[in-house]
Amino acid sequence: MNNIAIIYDLDDTIFPTKSIPAATFQPVFNAIKQANNRFLTEELLETALEDLWVKPMDIVAKEYGFNDAMINAAKTTLTNSTYELSLTPFADYHFITKIPGKRFLVTTGVTNLQQAKINSLIKDGDFDEIIIDDPYHLDRLGKKSIFSDLAARYKLLPAKMLIVGDNPDSEIAAGNALGMKTIQILRPGVQRDEQATYVIQSFSEISNLIKSYFI
16 A cells, blocks of 8 residues: 555644634734724625634635735734644544555645644654645745655655545645545535545545545
8 A cells, every 4th residue: 555645634624723712813813903904894804814714824815805014914923923732633533544555744824833733633653744835935835736746755646646635726626636536525614515536524434435446
């Protein structure tokens, strides 16, 4: 099974983002609100801030048309904050280490925040490699390039790589573009999307998928 690899997303794949204490992001929300200065309506801004629980800052900023002051305020606050989190993964997380093949974790977000999540959730040995796709890094690759780089470095065939996540516009789209098999996991609140190769409810289903289609 060394020729099979699975790349996992983190947010709303391994753990529920809504389990992060609300106070964690309050300084960021306050900074954005202050910088907004009536640029967006209060209703639209509140909707944008709610989306930040499930989408990266750069995506939300683009979707809702944040101005430069809002974008800079968010970046400054996010990158200069210290995060200490105590999080619990979804109950099926333990199945990951029982699934054959190499395991990678690729997550998008500000490095210090994503690393705090990783420190709280992930044990040594859970993954062969962990990569943070930070939207604020000048040399950012993005998930598609990261997936392609992993395939090249570990000498993996795209057709033998599975991408597991919840977001059809992020990891699922990236995997599809590279000819990899994609698995959308339907966590609470996640809507099924037809772009993924497979759809599952639990990590426990992945082993059977591998046995059925990859052996």
